Amino acid sequence: MTAQPFVVVAGVGPGTGASVARRFAKAYPVVLLARGADKFENLAKEINDQGGKAIGISADVSNAESLTSAFQQIEKAFPGAAAAAAVFNAAGGFVRKPFLELTEKEFTSGWEVSQKGGFLFSQHVLPFLLKHAKDSSAQHPPTLIFTGATAGIKANALMATFASSNFAKRALAASIAKEFAPQGVHVAWANIDGPIDIPGRDDYRKNLPAEQKINPDDIAETYWSLHTQSKRAFTNEIDIRTSLEKW
Amino acid sequence: MTAQPFVVVAGVGPGTGASVARRFAKAYPVVLLARGADKFENLAKEINDQGGKAIGISADVSNAESLTSAFQQIEKAFPGAAAAAAVFNAAGGFVRKPFLELTEKEFTSGWEVSQKGGFLFSQHVLPFLLKHAKDSSAQHPPTLIFTGATAGIKANALMATFASSNFAKRALAASIAKEFAPQGVHVAWANIDGPIDIPGRDDYRKNLPAEQKINPDDIAETYWSLHTQSKRAFTNEIDIRTSLEKW
Amino acid sequence: MTAQPFVVVAGVGPGTGASVARRFAKAYPVVLLARGADKFENLAKEINDQGGKAIGISADVSNAESLTSAFQQIEKAFPGAAAAAAVFNAAGGFVRKPFLELTEKEFTSGWEVSQKGGFLFSQHVLPFLLKHAKDSSAQHPPTLIFTGATAGIKANALMATFASSNFAKRALAASIAKEFAPQGVHVAWANIDGPIDIPGRDDYRKNLPAEQKINPDDIAETYWSLHTQSKRAFTNEIDIRTSLEKW
Amino acid sequence: MTAQPFVVVAGVGPGTGASVARRFAKAYPVVLLARGADKFENLAKEINDQGGKAIGISADVSNAESLTSAFQQIEKAFPGAAAAAAVFNAAGGFVRKPFLELTEKEFTSGWEVSQKGGFLFSQHVLPFLLKHAKDSSAQHPPTLIFTGATAGIKANALMATFASSNFAKRALAASIAKEFAPQGVHVAWANIDGPIDIPGRDDYRKNLPAEQKINPDDIAETYWSLHTQSKRAFTNEIDIRTSLEKW
Numbered sequence: 001m002t003a004q005p006f007v008v009v010a011g012v013g014p015g016t017g018a019s020v021a022r023r024f025a026k027a028y029p030v031v032l033l034a035r036g037a038d039k040f041e042n043l044a045k046e047i048n049d050q051g052g053k054a055i056g057i058s059a060d061v062s063n064a065e066s067l068t069s070a071f072q073q074i075e076k077a078f079p080g081a082a083a084a085a086a087v088f089n090a091a092g093g094f095v096r097k098p099f100l101e102l103t104e105k106e107f108t109s110g111w112e113v114s115q116k117g118g119f120l121f122s123q124h125v126l127p128f129l130l131k132h133a134k135d136s137s138a139q140h141p142p143t144l145i146f147t148g149a150t151a152g153i154k155a156n157a158l159m160a161t162f163a164s165s166n167f168a169k170r171a172l173a174a175s176i177a178k179e180f181a182p183q184g185v186h187v188a189w190a191n192i193d194g195p196i197d198i199p200g201r202d203d204y205r206k207n208l209p210a211e212q213k214i215n216p217d218d219i220a221e222t223y224w225s226l227h228t229q230s231k232r233a234f235t236n237e238i239d240i241r242t243s244l245e246k247w
Numbered sequence: 248m249t250a251q252p253f254v255v256v257a258g259v260g261p262g263t264g265a266s267v268a269r270r271f272a273k274a275y276p277v278v279l280l281a282r283g284a285d286k287f288e289n290l291a292k293e294i295n296d297q298g299g300k301a302i303g304i305s306a307d308v309s310n311a312e313s314l315t316s317a318f319q320q321i322e323k324a325f326p327g328a329a330a331a332a333a334v335f336n337a338a339g340g341f342v343r344k345p346f347l348e349l350t351e352k353e354f355t356s357g358w359e360v361s362q363k364g365g366f367l368f369s370q371h372v373l374p375f376l377l378k379h380a381k382d383s384s385a386q387h388p389p390t391l392i393f394t395g396a397t398a399g400i401k402a403n404a405l406m407a408t409f410a411s412s413n414f415a416k417r418a419l420a421a422s423i424a425k426e427f428a429p430q431g432v433h434v435a436w437a438n439i440d441g442p443i444d445i446p447g448r449d450d451y452r453k454n455l456p457a458e459q460k461i462n463p464d465d466i467a468e469t470y471w472s473l474h475t476q477s478k479r480a481f482t483n484e485i486d487i488r489t490s491l492e493k494w
Numbered sequence: 495m496t497a498q499p500f501v502v503v504a505g506v507g508p509g510t511g512a513s514v515a516r517r518f519a520k521a522y523p524v525v526l527l528a529r530g531a532d533k534f535e536n537l538a539k540e541i542n543d544q545g546g547k548a549i550g551i552s553a554d555v556s557n558a559e560s561l562t563s564a565f566q567q568i569e570k571a572f573p574g575a576a577a578a579a580a581v582f583n584a585a586g587g588f589v590r591k592p593f594l595e596l597t598e599k600e601f602t603s604g605w606e607v608s609q610k611g612g613f614l615f616s617q618h619v620l621p622f623l624l625k626h627a628k629d630s631s632a633q634h635p636p637t638l639i640f641t642g643a644t645a646g647i648k649a650n651a652l653m654a655t656f657a658s659s660n661f662a663k664r665a666l667a668a669s670i671a672k673e674f675a676p677q678g679v680h681v682a683w684a685n686i687d688g689p690i691d692i693p694g695r696d697d698y699r700k701n702l703p704a705e706q707k708i709n710p711d712d713i714a715e716t717y718w719s720l721h722t723q724s725k726r727a728f729t730n731e732i733d734i735r736t737s738l739e740k741w
Numbered sequence: 742m743t744a745q746p747f748v749v750v751a752g753v754g755p756g757t758g759a760s761v762a763r764r765f766a767k768a769y770p771v772v773l774l775a776r777g778a779d780k781f782e783n784l785a786k787e788i789n790d791q792g793g794k795a796i797g798i799s800a801d802v803s804n805a806e807s808l809t810s811a812f813q814q815i816e817k818a819f820p821g822a823a824a825a826a827a828v829f830n831a832a833g834g835f836v837r838k839p840f841l842e843l844t845e846k847e848f849t850s851g852w853e854v855s856q857k858g859g860f861l862f863s864q865h866v867l868p869f870l871l872k873h874a875k876d877s878s879a880q881h882p883p884t885l886i887f888t889g890a891t892a893g894i895k896a897n898a899l900m901a902t903f904a905s906s907n908f909a910k911r912a913l914a915a916s917i918a919k920e921f922a923p924q925g926v927h928v929a930w931a932n933i934d935g936p937i938d939i940p941g942r943d944d945y946r947k948n949l950p951a952e953q954k955i956n957p958d959d960i961a962e963t964y965w966s967l968h969t970q971s972k973r974a975f976t977n978e979i980d981i982r983t984s985l986e987k988w
Contacts, residue, residue, distance in 0.1 A: 064845055099920055100864060104805055107860050111852050115905060119848050123841060141490070155912035157919035164856060164909035164916070171896035171908035178898035179840055181490040197479070211479060218480030225472040231490040232444070232458060233465030238485050243388070243428040243478040311598055346673055347617060351558055354613050358605050362658060366601050370594060402665035404672035411609060411662035411669070418649035418661035425651035426593055635984070675984040691973070705973060712974030719966040725984040726938070726952060727959030732979050737882070737922040737972040 003081035005132050005142075006031055006074065010061050010121050011090030012040045015198035016147055019216035020087050023224050025052035028084050031074055032056040061090050061117035067124045074128075082135055083128035085143040085227050090117050091169075093161040102161060110165030118146065118172050126180065133184030141234075143186045143227040146173040147219075150193045150247075170237075177236045186234050188226050192219060193241035212244050250328035252379050252389075253278055253321065257308050257368050258337030259287045262445035263394055263463045267334050270467035271474075272299035275331050278321055279303040308337050308364035314371045321375075329382055330375035332390040332474050337364050338416075340408040349408060357412030365393060365419050373427065380431030388481075390433045390474040393420040394466075397440045397494075417484075424483045433481050435473050439466060440488035459491050497575035499626050499636075500525055500568065504555050504615050505584030506534045509692035510641055510710045514581050517714035518721075519546035522578050525568055526550040555584050555611035561618045568622075576629055577622035579637040579721050584611050585663075587655040596655060604659030612640060612666050620674065627678030635728075637680045637721040640667040641713075644687045644741075664731075671730050680728050682720050686713060687735035706738050744822035746873050746883075747772055747815065751802050751862050752831030753781045756939035757888055757957045761828050764961035765968075766793035769825050772815055773797040802831050802858035808865045815869075823876055824869035826884040826968050831858050832910075834902040843902060851906030859887065859913050867921065874925030882975075884927045884968040887914040888960075891934045891988075918977050927975050929967050933960060934982035953985050 007024040011017050012032040017039075021030050025047045032040035032054060040056030047054035055077055059070035075081075093110020095102065122144065129142035152170040155163035170189050177187035195205045197213035205213060219240055226235055241247060254271040258264050259279040264286075268277045272294045279287035279301060287303030294301035302324055306317035340357020342349065369391065376389035399417040402410035417436050424434035442452045444460035452460060466487055473482055488494060501518040505511050506526040511533075515524045519541045526534035526548060534550030541548035549571055553564035569575075587604020589596065616638065623636035646664040649657035664683050671681035689699045691707035699707060713734055720729055735741060748765040752758050753773040758780075762771045766788045773781035773795060781797030788795035796818055800811035834851020836843065863885065870883035893911040896904035911930050918928035936946045938954035946954060960981055967976055982988060 099917055100867060102860075102864070104857070104861070108857070111856065111909075115852065115909070116845070116849070119843075119901070119905075120845070123843070126841060151912075155915035155919075157916060160860070160913055160916040163912040164860075167908035167912035168852075168856070168905035171892075171904040172901055174896035175898060175901040175904050176840055178494065178896075179901075181492075184490060186490070213479070215477060215479040218477045222472070222476065222480060222482065225469070229469065230462060230465045232460070232462040233469060233487050234490055235469065235485050235487055236494070238482050240480050240482055243431060243433070243481055245428075247425065247483070346670055347620060349613075349617070351610070351614070355610070358609065358662075362605065362662070363598070363602070366596075366654070366658075367598070370596070373594060398665075402668035402672075404669060407613070407666055407669040411613075411665040414661040414665035415605075415609070415658035418645075418658040419654055421649035422651060422654040422657050423593055425649075426654075672988065675986075678984060680984070707973070709971060709973035712971045716966070716970065716974060716976065719963070723963065724956060724959045726954070726956040727963060727981050728984055729963065729979050729981055730988070732976050734974050734976055737925060737927070737975055739922075741919065741977070 002135055002137055003078060004029065005082045005084035005135070005138070006078045007085045008033060008074070008083060008125055009087045009089060011088065012043065013198070014200055015196050016192070016216045016219050017089045018043050019220035020089065020223055021054065022047065023217070023220035024085060025054055029053035029078065031077070033059045033061070033070060035060050061121050062112040064120050067120050071124045082132035083125055083142060084132055084138070084140065085145070086121070086125040086129060087145045087147065087223065088118055088121050089147045090114070091147070091149065091166070092117070093165050095161045096158050098158060099160050107161050110161040114165035114169045115172065118169050122172070122176055126185070129185045130180070130183060140228050141184055141186045141231050143188070144176070145223050145226060146189045148173070148189050148191050150191055152189070153191060174236070181234065184231060186226070186229065186231070188235055189237050190219070190223070191237070191239040193239055193247060194245040212242055214240060214242055249382055249384055250325060251276065252329045252331035252382070252385070253325045254332045255280060255321070255330060255372055256334045256336060258335065259290065260445070261447055262443050263439070263466050264336045265290050266463035266467035267336065267470055268301065269294065270464070270471050271332060272301055276300035276325065278324070280306045280308070280317060282307050308368050309359040311367050314367050318371045329379035330372055330389060331379055331385070331387065332392070333368070333372040333376060334392045334394065334470065335365055335368050336394045337361070338394070338396065338413070339364070340412050342408045343405050345405060346407055354408050357408040361412035361416045362419065365416050369419070369423055373432070376432045377427070377430060387475050388431055388433045388478050390435070391423070392470050392473060393436045395420070395436050395438050397438055399436070400438060421483070428481065431478060433473070433476065435482055436484050437466070437470070438484070438486040440486055440494060441492040459489055461487060461489055496629055496631055497572060498523065499576045499578035499629070499632070500572045501579045502527060502568070502577060502619055503581045503583060505582065506537065507692070508694055509690045510686070510713050511583045512537050513710035513714035514583065514717055515548065516541065517711070517718050518579060519548055523547035523572065527553045527555070527564060529554050555615050556606040558614050561614050565618045576626035577619055577636060578626055578632070578634065579639070580619040580623060581639045581641065581717065582612050582615050583641045584608070585641070585643070585660070586611070587659050589655045590652050592652060593654050601655050604655040608659035608663045609666065612663050616666070616670055620679070623679045624674070624677060634722050635678055635680045635725050637682070638670070639717050639720060640683045642667070642683050642685050644685055646683070647685060668730070675728065678725060680720070680723065682729055683731050684713070684717070685731070685733040687733055687741060688739040706736055708734060708736055743876055743878055744819060745770065746823045746825035746876070746879070747819045748826045749774060749815070749824060749866055750828045750830060752829065753784065754939070755941055756937050757933070757960050758830045759784050760957035760961035761830065761964055762795065763788065764958070764965050765826060766795055770794035770819065774800045774802070774811060776801050802862050803853040805861050808861050812865045823873035824866055824883060825873055825879070825881065826886070827862070827866040827870060828886045828888065828964065829859050829862050830888045831855070832888070832890065832907070833858070834906050836902045837899050839899060840901055848902050851902040855906035855910045856913065859910050863913070863917055867926070870926045871921070871924060881969050882925055882927045882972050884929070885917070886964050886967060887930045889914070889930050889932050891932055893930070894932060915977070922975065925972060927967070927970065929976055930978050931960070931964070932978070932980040934980055934988060935986040953983055955981060955983055
């Protein structure tokens with residue numbers, strides 16, 4: 001008998017990560033990865049309380065050892081199980097600053113999370129996705145989704161760090177998508193184009209009307225649609241924005 | 248009481264058009280537009296037999312009068328109704344030929360259907376979509392989907408006609424998308440990247456294995472997902488290909 | 495002995511066309527095509543007075559017969575000569591208007607000039623460019639340059655006509671570029687991104703400071719650089735904008 | 742009196758770097774940066790012997806201290822001088838390998854050179870370019886050119902490292918271009934699309950016919966054309982390929 005497949009969400013916070021976890025938890029046990037346990041504790045509890053299954057694991061996606069340890073814990077929690085889906089929802093280096101004032105550390109922060117993190121996470125999770133691809137009882141092709149941003153398509157002034165690491169993340173997703181599609185793994189990059197409506201976030205988004213902010217639950221719904229696509233109709237790149245967003 | 252909204256599919260044939268019509272017919276009455284009645288008669292019968300509702304209307308999308316007459320028939324069939332969705336599934340000018348051997352007529356054929364057709368169809372159907380956008384009981388935002396191809400993104404040698412008219416169709420979709428999104432209409436362009444598995448089609452596709460051909464039912468499923476997106480998470484451009492397609 | 499090759503500029507006006515004609519006239523006799531003789535008479539006189547050689551021919555690029563007649567006149571003026579370069583500088587359909595207010599005639603005007611015009615002009619001039627490609631005494635590879643605009647890359651709201659025909663023009667250029675490069679013809683598309691500083695033009699550009707307007711003489715200089723590229727380093731797409739332009 | 746401006750080429754080897762140095766040495770003293778002195782010694786001698794002026798400095802572009810030291814040496818060699826142009830010709834991480842076999846070190850190598858190197862080099866050279874922008878006797882706007890590759894536009898399977906770092910380099914170039922253009926600095930990214938004809942290179946390129954390999958002298962000529970563009974006609978992105986290259 002095949003063990004029930006799990007889903008991993010890397011970069012769980014109050015916004016997209018939480019919504020995605022909730023959505024996929026309707027069908028699969030979910031693993032919540034975040035650096036700090038405060039990011040996933042309440043969410044795991046909420047999902048478990050509502051009849052789903054969730055475990056949270058502290059992990060730093062930019063650190064190979066940390067991820068290796070996290071996936072060992074996953075294997076212990078779900079012995080022999082494959083991954084039905086994985087979402088890489090982490091991004092770093094959101095710095096808006098004159099180029100000559102950027103520190104090397106700031107510039108590196110984009111690379112650390114968005115690129116190295118995306119690379120390491122993909123290397124750790126792909127074996128579990130490939131396992132699901134070989135499982136003839138799998139309901140949907142295994143899916144790896146990268147949450148991206150318009151900075152992955154358009155590099156603006158003062159955004160050298162975020163734009164370069166987001167362009168790189170998009171390229172990473174595309175290269176992986178092409179290599180693993182013939183093996184049955186569905187990889188997609190989503191351009192989340194605009195501010196996300198994150199509960200409790202006290203920044204420039206606070207005073208924007210709701211209809212100008214992307215609803216993370218709706219992002220999750222679209223991610224779920226991607227997951228349910230058949231091998232004969234994969235979407236590899238998708239954009240998501242509100243009806244009021246300029247593009 | 249609001250009249251039940253309808254869905255129009257322009258360019259109904261045995262492939263994508265039929266699959267889309269069947270999928271949307273599960274939720275709405277559908278109008279099938281094609282130049283020849285042979286394209287829609289069996290399909291309309293099939294949908295009606297299975298408990299759905301479909302009417303077929305002969306129309307040439309590249310001819311304003313023909314479209315005007317078609318929409319008058321639609322209004323008669325569904326008095327006062329809005330359009331919940333519309334799919335422009337027509338394309339012209341698929342000619343693979345040395346550039347200097349192209350006739351003006353051949354080159355024009357791409358423009359006629361893909362561009363002028365897209366323009367005229369959009370002008371005729373948008374008022375009905377806008378009406379749905381104002382209907383507070385509408386279940387999903389009104390959706391206008393253009394079926395495109397990779398030739399809308401990449402122009403290859405010997406494909407001047409198809410590529411130029413497909414690039415133009417993509418631009419048309421994007422311009423309309425941006426203008427009407429704030430009014431609540433969701434416009435999307437889908438890059439159908441690869442051969443479609445069209446029943447009974449006796450061409451180069453015949454001997455391709457099924458997994459190398461996009462399943463039109465799966466395209467329809469993705470179109471349906473686009474239709475169900477909320478105003479706070481519209482997708483405007485999407486690609487669809489098999490797991491074996493090179494891109 | 496080989497006849498001296500000529501250069502054709504289609505769409506000569508007071509801006510880019512005139513500058514390009516003047517620049518290429520330093521090296522080649524130039525043919526000026528425009529619908530009305532008033533567009534090229536003074537320019538031809540100026541070039542001839544300054545020791546260059548120019549002839550003007552009235553022609554409508556969207557009309558095959560008109561172009562055929564024009565090229566017959568060219569052959570008479572330059573018997574047996576090849577074309578060293580050709581510049582398609584015509585564009586139609588610059589209409590900024592709500593989509594539902596566009597007339598079919600307006601929408602068609604973009605197609606007529608930018609697409610059908612580009613198609614017909616290319617078909618007429620390519621045999622002369624191919625002839626130059628076979629001339630071992632040719633100094634530079636024959637060059638066909640399409641003047642484009644940002645509307646060929648980005649389709650904005652209210653710009654359905656101009657954007658769709660410019661997207662199409664870019665695709666046309668790319669398809670021709672790929673087909674004819676192996677035969678030694680260099681085809682390039684130039685994105686002229688921003689307002690051009692056209693002498694005597696009395697529109698929104700009038701009050702813009704000069705440094706926000708692209709200098710047509712500088713466009714001509716870049717076109718000349720494209721022309722002098724070797725077969726081992728062709729540029730096929732290029733953008734040109736002022737240092738103050740947002741992109 | 743203004744000190745004569747210099748030009749810096751980072752990543753000098755036998756191919757593009759050497760050709761660019763030779764071309765710009767016709768007009769300016771050139772600084773050759775490479776990790777090992779063997780990369781620039783002969784070239785510096787050649788340029789100096791032929792009446793130009795060149796100095797070579799050992800530097801690692803991925804190391805801030807190394808670059809700081811290099812620019813101190815430049816200031817000593819050219820006291821008070823501005824930079825007329827700078828070319829970032831370094832790239833790292835050209836690894837063709839199944840994704841799951843990539844080591845973290847290999848993946849990081851792309852970042853180190855192409856991104857961090859591009860970042861650090863730009864931060865060091867921009868003050869000298871800005872100085873030239875303020876020099877009213879400058880003949881051409883100061884120019885910063887990034888040598889890129891098609892991997893900066895298209896991410897293929899097995900190329901995750903090179904593609905992601907090249908996408909990032911393109912974004913870096915664009916972000917810098919937009920920030921510094923209003924201050925008069927011209928930044929361009931060049932897509933060198935195909936194998937370069939590098940003298941003495943003993944790899945897969947060896948047996949390709951010359952016409953399938955991009956001539957580095959021709960690349961240099963195009964870079965020079967970019968440098969001579971006026972502020973009213975900057976090119977920010979350009980592609981360069983042979984007439985036989987597929988794209």
